[in-house]
Amino acid sequence: MKWQARKDIDWLAVLPAQAAQAVLKTYLQAWKNCWDGRADKPNFKARVRTVMSVDIPQGRDLNITRVHRRWGMVNIPEIGRVRFRWTKDLPVGKRANKENRITGARLVKDALGWHIAFRVQTLQAKPEPHAGPEVGIDAGVNLPLALSDGNHQDHGRPTRTENGTADRDKWLTAEEKAKLLCLERRAAHRKSFRKPKERTSNRLRNTYDQIRTLRARATRRATDWQHQTTTALARIYGTLVVEQLHIPNMVKSAKGTIEEPGKHVAQKAGLNRAISQEARGRTVTMLTYKAARNGGTVHKVPAPNTSRRCSACGFITPGSREDQATFVCKSPDCGWSGNADYNAARNLLHLYRMGHALIPAAGRAVVRRTRGVKPATAR
Template sequence: MITERSWGKRQFGHRTRLALTPAQVRVMDDQAHAARTTWNLLHDWWTMLSKDKRSLTAADAAIRQARKDLDWLAILPAQAAQAVLKTYVQAWRNCWDGHADAPNFKSRVRCVMSVDIPQGRDLNVVRVHRRWGMVNIPKAGRIRFRWTKDLPVGKRADKENRITGARLVKDALGWHIAFRIQTLQANPQPHRGVEVGIDAGVNLPLALSDGNHFDHGRPARLPDGAADRDKWLTPGEKTKLLHLEQRAAQRKSFHKRGERASNRLRNTYDQIKRLRATATRRAVDWQHKTTTEIAKQYSTVVVEQLTITNMVKSARGTLEEPGRNVAQKAGLNRSISQEAWGRTVTMLTYKLAQRGGTLVKVPAPGTSQRCSACGVTTPGNRKDQATFVCENFDCGFQANADWNAARNILHLYRIGHLAIPAAGRAVVGRARRVKPTAAW
């Protein structure tokens, strides 16, 4: 029997696509532009005033006055404008705490179009069909959305299980709504699965120390060694993307610097963005399914602590000291970025925690060059990208390079050799020290 102490609140998000009419799309675009302008006006007002005159009350009064003076700002709901102020103040707090840079101006081209709905009671979410639901968007009306997950609405909603708010976000595929959900769930029991080490690679996305692996069925690198930039697209989509990129380059040749891009060029860019967004959506879907399967099967997952930003740095060098194999390194950087190892680790962290498991990080140096059978470390052990052959004459161990690295990762955890967390961050996991095995 589960006691009252075994329950806890959980907050998570659920994102789904909206089905908007052309008129509703224009309304949502206008609200997003108004929210971005409100941020910029607030940023100018905040930075121009002296510190002794800055306050939430004065900022709120300034936003109310701006909505009265500028009629097109009033299309943004009042609660959404207050959410902009709350987000802006929190951005400064994150800057003062050293967690982020100072907030700055939001460009119309580079910023993400979004609108916040801070109160869940304004949404009035109902399910009307097996695959569709209806949500109320302030000043836009009732809008359909894809029902892909059971939400706490109607009789299932109460004080502990409810939708607390939402955020409208636009990408290349259209407008989406991200619900903020709060539920009361039983705290997970300790996971009874086994421990496993995981090595993230390019040729083999995820190699496990027990011999299993997870592959998305799309080669990260072509047979000739070149990087496949669009491995998540079908052959027909790749051909279409190539034609669109050629068309964009041809139309851009007639575009002068500083002039506004033509409608045809912008339309071509939009089509390219939609194909890129489709590839990203498929990659994220594969990562979600794969990490869920791993979290269900294993109790402790051990990964390397990788500094991905350093791994994808350019090898171009300088004029005095030019780099070597720049094109090959650029292809490898694209392959690493497409695998999105950091996103995989993030998914594993919270999915393991939901099921009573743990994610642990260990130092990365030497795991790919060390023999998991005898412990000899030498660069010559790696014969190529996928083959590991130990050069120790008394050993001669041969295996897949990624599987060998996964075994080394798990062994580092078992001997208690954990990665030191960065300053100001919590420890990801806690390892228990065990005696080394006979084979290294």
């Protein structure tokens, strides 16, 4: 199929054989995901909406050598020898064998520069079942991860600004926020001079690059916190219970239509922004495969009424959520009050113990697996 496509498509024939093979494999996998119901059918993505990446499917061509403790050298086809930051041990030299070897790599460019990620194939034994305790985990807005045993995980970043709006730059320092505001104003000023369909000036493009650099830095900090937190939870607990959520439905706009306009549109927009910033889906994905590595499991339970039910008495009474962070039971025989996310986490664990768990989240420990290596910055 690859050679026939190179004959029929002119631009594909110009590419190196390995690059063309990677493009076709990605395209075929996109259609398989569509046919299996995991994604929509593939569509055209412009260069500005995609990450620039180059795949190197053959690991034997890399010829990786370690220069010293922090740096290594890799051979990139059509480019030559490139130095990269050594951030994780790699099976090179005498350590490489059929069960533990590098099968390929990928070059990725983002706002912070070029990075290289190696695909490593290792032989790993199936882990023993985790004997740790059970825990319910609720992902909230004011409290990122609330646990049913009270061991809450908070990143210490403010979720609201001084005027009460959602803080979209909470992962930046005060100096970085001031710099970002200055850059955004500068970009808006320079953009005002650009005529319709006129090419973006180099100065405006440079300002956009600086903004993307700050945004990428904030994203890295958020992802790093998620990795460290989910790794610690997967090592401590054997059974982790989360709620089954459909994030796209949660972050829908409240504008409504002209005939039936929505209510509290600005407040709902701020809530949607706060939910999107926490990246709940990515947190569950990390918990799933990390728990499988440690012999644990991640289970999902139905979400309805988990935030309205009192975890102390079990009654569902209207008006128990006084605000986004506080839960107060309105039952005359109870009156329990506490953090709303903590109350929901206890309800999640209760549903699991009552047998209301859905199918366990995907992700099982396998004997042979391909694990990615933390991206290393190439210089």
